[in-house]
Amino acid sequence: MGTEWDLTKGVTIAIGGAAGDGLDKTGDTLARTATRLGLYAHAFNSYQSIIRGGHIWLKIRMSEKKMHNIGDNTNVMIALNEDSLERHAREVQPGGVIFFNSSKVNCDPLLVSEGVQSLGLPVKELTKPFGRVLPVMQNTIMLGALLYWLNLDFKMTEKVLADTFGYKGQDVIDQNIAIARAGYDYANENLEKSGIAWKFSGVRRPFVTGNETIGMGAVAAGLKLYAAYPMSPATSLLHWMVENSEKVGVAVKQAEDELAVVNMAIGAGLAGVRAMCGTSGGGFALMTEAIGMASIMEVPVVIVNVMRGGPSTGLPTRTEQGDLNQAFGASQGDFPRIIMAPTSITDCFYTAAEAHNLAEEFQVPVIILSDLLLGENPETIDSDALNAEILINRGKLLSEAPEGYKRFALTADNISPRVLPGTPGAAYVSGSDEHDEEGVLISDEFTNEAIRRKMQEKRMAKLDAILQSLTPPQLEGSAKAEVTLVGWGSTWGVINEAVAQLTEAGLSVNHLQIKYLFPFQAEQVEKILSNSKRIIVIELNSSGQFARHLRAETGIKADDTILKYNGEPFTPGYITQSVQDIVEGRALSLDVSEDEAGQIAYHYIRVKLGNDARPVGYEQVSLPDYDEPLWQVSIVGRKEGEPRGTLLIGVQTGATYTWQENTPEITKEVN
Amino acid sequence: MGTEWDLTKGVTIAIGGAAGDGLDKTGDTLARTATRLGLYAHAFNSYQSIIRGGHIWLKIRMSEKKMHNIGDNTNVMIALNEDSLERHAREVQPGGVIFFNSSKVNCDPLLVSEGVQSLGLPVKELTKPFGRVLPVMQNTIMLGALLYWLNLDFKMTEKVLADTFGYKGQDVIDQNIAIARAGYDYANENLEKSGIAWKFSGVRRPFVTGNETIGMGAVAAGLKLYAAYPMSPATSLLHWMVENSEKVGVAVKQAEDELAVVNMAIGAGLAGVRAMCGTSGGGFALMTEAIGMASIMEVPVVIVNVMRGGPSTGLPTRTEQGDLNQAFGASQGDFPRIIMAPTSITDCFYTAAEAHNLAEEFQVPVIILSDLLLGENPETIDSDALNAEILINRGKLLSEAPEGYKRFALTADNISPRVLPGTPGAAYVSGSDEHDEEGVLISDEFTNEAIRRKMQEKRMAKLDAILQSLTPPQLEGSAKAEVTLVGWGSTWGVINEAVAQLTEAGLSVNHLQIKYLFPFQAEQVEKILSNSKRIIVIELNSSGQFARHLRAETGIKADDTILKYNGEPFTPGYITQSVQDIVEGRALSLDVSEDEAGQIAYHYIRVKLGNDARPVGYEQVSLPDYDEPLWQVSIVGRKEGEPRGTLLIGVQTGATYTWQENTPEITKEVN
Amino acid sequence: MATVLDREQLTVKVYDGAVDPDWCPGCGDFGVLNALKKALLELELLPHEIMVVSGIGCSSNLPGYIHSYGVHSLHGRSIPVATGLKLANTDLNVIVTGGDGDGYGIGMGHFIHAMRRNLDLTYIVMNNQIYGLTTGQASPTTMKDVRTKTTPRGNVELPINPLALAIVSGATYVARAFSGNTKQLSSLFADAIAHKGFSLLDVFSPCVTYNKINTYAWFKERVYDLAEEDGYDPSDPDAALKKSFEWGDRIPLGLIYQSEQPTYEDSDPILQRGPLVKQPLGIKQSVLDELLAETM
Amino acid sequence: MATVLDREQLTVKVYDGAVDPDWCPGCGDFGVLNALKKALLELELLPHEIMVVSGIGCSSNLPGYIHSYGVHSLHGRSIPVATGLKLANTDLNVIVTGGDGDGYGIGMGHFIHAMRRNLDLTYIVMNNQIYGLTTGQASPTTMKDVRTKTTPRGNVELPINPLALAIVSGATYVARAFSGNTKQLSSLFADAIAHKGFSLLDVFSPCVTYNKINTYAWFKERVYDLAEEDGYDPSDPDAALKKSFEWGDRIPLGLIYQSEQPTYEDSDPILQRGPLVKQPLGIKQSVLDELLAETM
Numbered sequence A, B: 001m002g003t004e005w006d007l008t009k010g011v012t013i014a015i016g017g018a019a020g021d022g023l024d025k026t027g028d029t030l031a032r033t034a035t036r037l038g039l040y041a042h043a044f045n046s047y048q049s050i051i052r053g054g055h056i057w058l059k060i061r062m063s064e065k066k067m068h069n070i071g072d073n074t075n076v077m078i079a080l081n082e083d084s085l086e087r088h089a090r091e092v093q094p095g096g097v098i099f100f101n102s103s104k105v106n107c108d109p110l111l112v113s114e115g116v117q118s119l120g121l122p123v124k125e126l127t128k129p130f131g132r133v134l135p136v137m138q139n140t141i142m143l144g145a146l147l148y149w150l151n152l153d154f155k156m157t158e159k160v161l162a163d164t165f166g167y168k169g170q171d172v173i174d175q176n177i178a179i180a181r182a183g184y185d186y187a188n189e190n191l192e193k194s195g196i197a198w199k200f201s202g203v204r205r206p207f208v209t210g211n212e213t214i215g216m217g218a219v220a221a222g223l224k225l226y227a228a229y230p231m232s233p234a235t236s237l238l239h240w241m242v243e244n245s246e247k248v249g250v251a252v253k254q255a256e257d258e259l260a261v262v263n264m265a266i267g268a269g270l271a272g273v274r275a276m277c278g279t280s281g282g283g284f285a286l287m288t289e290a291i292g293m294a295s296i297m298e299v300p301v302v303i304v305n306v307m308r309g310g311p312s313t314g315l316p317t318r319t320e321q322g323d324l325n326q327a328f329g330a331s332q333g334d335f336p337r338i339i340m341a342p343t344s345i346t347d348c349f350y351t352a353a354e355a356h357n358l359a360e361e362f363q364v365p366v367i368i369l370s371d372l373l374l375g376e377n378p379e380t381i382d383s384d385a386l387n388a389e390i391l392i393n394r395g396k397l398l399s400e401a402p403e404g405y406k407r408f409a410l411t412a413d414n415i416s417p418r419v420l421p422g423t424p425g426a427a428y429v430s431g432s433d434e435h436d437e438e439g440v441l442i443s444d445e446f447t448n449e450a451i452r453r454k455m456q457e458k459r460m461a462k463l464d465a466i467l468q469s470l471t472p473p474q475l476e477g478s479a480k481a482e483v484t485l486v487g488w489g490s491t492w493g494v495i496n497e498a499v500a501q502l503t504e505a506g507l508s509v510n511h512l513q514i515k516y517l518f519p520f521q522a523e524q525v526e527k528i529l530s531n532s533k534r535i536i537v538i539e540l541n542s543s544g545q546f547a548r549h550l551r552a553e554t555g556i557k558a559d560d561t562i563l564k565y566n567g568e569p570f571t572p573g574y575i576t577q578s579v580q581d582i583v584e585g586r587a588l589s590l591d592v593s594e595d596e597a598g599q600i601a602y603h604y605i606r607v608k609l610g611n612d613a614r615p616v617g618y619e620q621v622s623l624p625d626y627d628e629p630l631w632q633v634s635i636v637g638r639k640e641g642e643p644r645g646t647l648l649i650g651v652q653t654g655a656t657y658t659w660q661e662n663t664p665e666i667t668k669e670v671n
Numbered sequence C, D: 001m002a003t004v005l006d007r008e009q010l011t012v013k014v015y016d017g018a019v020d021p022d023w024c025p026g027c028g029d030f031g032v033l034n035a036l037k038k039a040l041l042e043l044e045l046l047p048h049e050i051m052v053v054s055g056i057g058c059s060s061n062l063p064g065y066i067h068s069y070g071v072h073s074l075h076g077r078s079i080p081v082a083t084g085l086k087l088a089n090t091d092l093n094v095i096v097t098g099g100d101g102d103g104y105g106i107g108m109g110h111f112i113h114a115m116r117r118n119l120d121l122t123y124i125v126m127n128n129q130i131y132g133l134t135t136g137q138a139s140p141t142t143m144k145d146v147r148t149k150t151t152p153r154g155n156v157e158l159p160i161n162p163l164a165l166a167i168v169s170g171a172t173y174v175a176r177a178f179s180g181n182t183k184q185l186s187s188l189f190a191d192a193i194a195h196k197g198f199s200l201l202d203v204f205s206p207c208v209t210y211n212k213i214n215t216y217a218w219f220k221e222r223v224y225d226l227a228e229e230d231g232y233d234p235s236d237p238d239a240a241l242k243k244s245f246e247w248g249d250r251i252p253l254g255l256i257y258q259s260e261q262p263t264y265e266d267s268d269p270i271l272q273r274g275p276l277v278k279q280p281l282g283i284k285q286s287v288l289d290e291l292l293a294e295t296m
């Protein structure tokens, strides 16, 4: 089908289904197959806080060149249920294909765009030869078909399946391979070729998540104790640590809550081991009090906050960059802390390693702000991307106690040499109260305003010293560009591709990505941005936390912001479009789009009408009783298409106003 | 002694002693006497986190006009121990007097400035007629002497003593009065008259702390549940609530920790009562997670943070304005919250009342940032200052459930009408996860990006609505002044007096005090400050948290800041001096002053040498082995004045380097 | 205005929540939910008289599946939120629900302190001996040596004993039930809700996805009904404590301990004035003047 | 380098802290401090081998008064901090000290979970049945009906029973002592520190300033030494539980319960390699490559 494939940028496969359908395994097999063939893969899993059911939408982008985000397209779709088809079939682009289990699911041709093939695989029939097989085998059939269409090496998948199911014995492996083969063959007979012709590099590369690379970076830098309480999306870091504990020599402690977690890490840091803990926003909130303690006690400790959608429990399985304010404002009073946000999965490794060095060199708590996007979604990284030879800098750590040792000595460089507890010849108390050079409290009997002042200045002065030791921020692209895109942390990859798209579209754009949030490299950033003609800050939260931070630190007010806070990450196309809108003066509208009206209607249907209806028509109307325009959504039965009723949705507020029933077959009461 | 007393500005009495000496009672009696006579009193207690011992320095400023801070002077001193004399005697200004117990304490004449009288009261002798009396009776003697010198009405003190000791019976009252009288008479015989001649207004006025007025304001606005865990300096608010619980109809719950406290308050707020909780920085840190929950659940709740010196446990009994960052950054994600900082003890009342109205009208958590200065230190307020007739605005609260009620309805004004749990005909779940209009979770099965977006926008939009309802900030003084002083919260009173001093000194100064920290009245503040020629932000913390906030919100960078973070509040003179230094281009030095070297030396002596030595000479020197100039402090024995040794203190770092011993009589080992 | 149900109109379906539970098929929590609805019906409680409060976890999703007022609060904080609600409105029947991680792990402190307080709350713990929602880590009730995602070599910590903790901490109603036994479950729920004071119901509620040890079969083999044991006296704390430690081959179900003690709300003079939420707001100037006069 | 003491040079004065305690004269905590020093001497521990960890409170000021390593951490968090220290350096003798508010109030959750973990920590609670440092509010051990600043009409909540909680939660050494009885105190301290596993020492340590009920005299009238009771067997948990509830006219002091159980550190293979703080830092590229290979 004459599609021109730019395989450097890749092909994107999406799998839609419900939690418990096992589609993560399928995606994994696919991605590993690609990765072993020498392609790059980047995965993104959009899922919910639910163990079974709900809607999962897993995408994998495969490419010959390394891509740092999931991209804009959906080229292939595997639909494991009708829900997925209705939500996403239309996204599949011409030249692409939709696979579904025709023994179970109908695919309404109306949902399939022109130029898209759709192939129903008769899973029941195809698996018949294998006797009673598990429902997840539908995935394996699909996988086989997909391999055919993608023109991937079936042999490689065989090996991946052998590895994946190795622990279950040869029979299971053989069955899996045979079933995948059945799907492959069926597609071969029933599908037009895609015309995809990969250049396989043959280089086998790691396929890792940011949580894993944070783990690796930390252990490479000497991590010895990891404490955690499970919390999405940081849980997989805990699991990684537990799994590899013996191999990497790290003690792992799952504690009773995050208060315990952070205080254990601080205790361990105080004792002299490199210690880390991990959580997400809500757990981080519980940790804040202790972060101040670590700082006044001058204890090195690293706290990883893998951010998710807030506020509060919020969107536990969605990504957001919403905790900058929290990290900056953690705990009472003024004290030095470092906040850094890794900019890629590879950078997670080096950020974690650097965090441990900075923590110990400056005897401060370091907060790593990662997020669900980086933490949970794997991508292929280059095989030499991660270097275990981290230079470990333990700062002013003394192995013996000097005569007259003072733990909190006021020194010219504001760092007090550390002697670890257990060292003969010394003894001191680390206190969370203000104290003198030896640790004697000056909040109690020995009040002392002068020492207090100098202690506070000493601690705060470390921020300047830290600044000196950070890698300077780097502008990417021409200094003279018309537009400067400024992002922080995990968005580097997607902004990077948006810059390419915009450049291609003829706009001159450059890009500054901020990794070090605090202390902030204000001088350097100001210098870089002083040349910018139009600054657009891009971040994944609703108030523009970084834009505000930038203004607070430099006085620079972003000319515009591109904010997203619906739980989904940016795509390059979204940024490109938003930048073009801004540059071309198109106003941002917060109105509910047709697409969004569809989502709201789907929600209404699922909650109120059960699963057998769907929205089909959208019309904007004005009605006398409403003080805003309305989306009038027509809803029909899923099977027969019979009209069910209309739903009124506020265009401005998003409110679901009324449901007018046309037919009596509604399954649930409406009120 | 020909001193000219400006009694509108008043006279300041200081009492120095140790915790457990009972000097708070003495101060109280004095202040109440003044207050009953129709004078104004303002007290400030500088104390430590210790039950007995340590150093306490209680000051009371009495004046004919209302003064809002403790002022610059010390006119009279009552020294209950030598420590106090050595620390503070020199502060007593010409025309003043020092009282001490000559049966117990020596007063080195060197410590007494010229023009200051010192009167040793032979307490033992004077109390002999009364048999064996309690040690605290020394205070009563002093009080009597003081009354004489202050030219206060002894009768009034009799009444105050009668009230204070009423519960102990007439005998105790009589004894107290007789002993005070003995001091009075002794002073009459041995002291020159002060020449003080008050104009007593005779108006009896309340003498209250900010914690008390917050309590009063809250109950006037309908508070029904107060939850707390003891924490200085918020504890007295808890005590006030407990004491008055039955009178004001408030249920008080002391809980097991601050996590429980805030969640109880939120539960109560959700149930429909006006609920509040109080704590200080460390407890607030534990409350942060729940604040986000209150906001996403749209629950009204008021959280009082009475700030103290940080970071961490820090300086539990010292004042600071260090929790603005924490309040602003509390909890993950973006959500509306209100942060307000009362500007005076009277304003505490109205702030608390307004907080409850705002919380309920906008269904948001409100954080009140008070501090130790306001919270614990009493002052006389005008008798009609507090008005119980607070207009109670419960917002969109429905007493009955409408048909098809949706708790989280998306509405044009972004406020969803509230039906309280227990109301017949409705039922809903308030969830900390993202939810739809009815409260159904959209983080789980029913993921929905569109509804999420509108819910988040709805909540955040309340911030704009809140802004509309706040009293606009007001510039005090001429818009054309050369210098604008900007403060926030509790510093209004002291900045106000500094403005008067500066004006008197010929500088044209105006003053902007910020009460509403968030949402921030950026437009109005920008407008006001756009006319300012030189903006000086004044705040009691080390990083300039408000100055940064101002810049973040308005882009306005303060030209200068006056920051203090040694635990002591500002005095008007300190601000005046700092402003003059700034205006006249004198650079701020962070070097250790001679006075501070003295404090450091005292500390060294107390910790290392016991209590029988004191510093006498200070010299700045340079020595080859040190990379900074040094204070060389000579230390002598307290009794005999014999040289004990010299101490070297770093002028830049404040480090205590070495102690060179001259004599062998040192009581403790030095190392 | 919304139409209000009469007590006579109550059926178990009235308590059906807005949406169906999204628990894994077979999850023990279904049994708990159904039994709770039956108990509510037995007690003839109208939806608006009920307040179900939970934390975070699979089990803590329960309030969303019941037609009543409810709060789905923070992980570990259900008890304080419920306490605030009850203090504010003593008319509400406040039922706290959640998981073993939520209640006995992160919520342990509140759990113990709530019991000594004896506020009239009913606390239902769906104890699956695992962290379900976070996909299978050890919980405070995971048995020794059991392998979970975070104890790959077997759990080395002792499980807590919620019943014993409750008895020694002053809970006035302590019972254990099993989700596989709906009848006993709903009758215990009804008793516990009717009981004045703090009641704990620890319910074995198997997690079919992440706990492959403590399955329905595992429990069925072991549990027995205390009510059928001759001479067991749930008012005897010593006997109750002993019973609370019975584990292994035989595991007792039913009412372990009950005693009559004054509740918190009975002891607080302010709450004796009636529900706070119905009290008038504000104070008179005369009261304020009195308060101020005390400072002069 | 600093000179290091020999074990033979140890005297009780060696353990004197940099400053004198600032407790109120007569405070029970003096007795605890002195007894602790004696116990350290008896065990011949050098100052650098000792790590004393506390929270916040009058009693929590104790580490500042002992010449040893110490941490004066956050209110309620001494146990987790101590846990981290011990995990990081199993060579240290980690002693946790604090108050009843610190440990049984805000710290309750950590307390229970530490006991089931059985890490080798010694936990000394200076139980004065009041919040001392914050000037006299009810604590979790304040007796019923006692008036404090926050219970002006008498405390309406049951006090917790720390001994019973410890026994049912898996503590392997549980004792009670009285600050007025230094001899027993220091011998129990020495035993508890020597004991392998989690030991709890609940010490009546009167607050002379804010608790006018539970005074020295009050205790002296009531306490008796369990060691002198015939036939008391501290290895019997049932007897221990019973004993833990004895209160009123007679209050037992001494070792209530002890058992030998594997400690946490014995069960963790990583800790078996020796103190973490002495392990080499970092990993080889080959190990990293192995970790990466697993992802391919």
Ligand SMILES: Cc1ncc(C[n+]2csc(CCOP(=O)(O)OP(=O)(O)O)c2C)c(N)n1
Residues within 6 Å of the ligand: A229, A230, A231, A232, A258, A282, A283, A286, A313, C056, C057, C058, C059, C060, C074, C075, C098, C099, C100, C101, C102, C103, C126, C128, C130, C131, C132, C133, C134, C139, C207
């Ligand atoms: C402060 C905080 N920490 C961690 C989490 C993540 N979390 C959600 S549910 C849960 C455990 C659930 O276990 P349990 O209470 O036993 O409920 P179950 O899912 O087993 O029913 C955890 C750790 C959270 N939401 N908040």
Ligand SMILES: Cc1ncc(C[n+]2csc(CCOP(=O)(O)OP(=O)(O)O)c2C)c(N)n1
Residues within 6 Å of the ligand: B229, B230, B231, B232, B258, B282, B283, B286, B313, D056, D057, D058, D059, D060, D074, D075, D098, D099, D100, D101, D102, D103, D126, D128, D130, D131, D132, D133, D134, D139, D207
């Ligand atoms: C998070 C937090 N909340 C409250 C406080 C205030 N606080 C300090 S000590 C203390 C209670 C002390 O009681 P206890 O532990 O019994 O020690 P005691 O003073 O009686 O020895 C409290 C509530 C604090 N420091 N931190």
Ligand code: SF4
Residues within 6 Å of the ligand: A051, C022, C023, C024, C026, C027, C028, C029, C058, C059, C128, C132, C133, C206, C207, C208, C209, C210
């Ligand atoms: S994971 Fe376990 S607890 Fe959660 S719903 Fe599934 S079976 Fe139930």
Ligand code: SF4
Residues within 6 Å of the ligand: B051, B052, D022, D023, D024, D026, D027, D028, D029, D058, D059, D128, D132, D133, D206, D207, D208, D209, D210
């Ligand atoms: S207040 Fe009580 S506990 Fe604190 S030092 Fe004084 S006597 Fe001891």
Ligand SMILES: [Mg+2]
Residues within 6 Å of the ligand: C057, C099, C100, C101, C126, C127, C128, C129, C130, C131, C132, C139
């Ligand atoms: Mg569970």
Ligand SMILES: [Mg+2]
Residues within 6 Å of the ligand: D057, D099, D100, D101, D126, D127, D128, D129, D130, D131, D132, D139
């Ligand atoms: Mg105590």
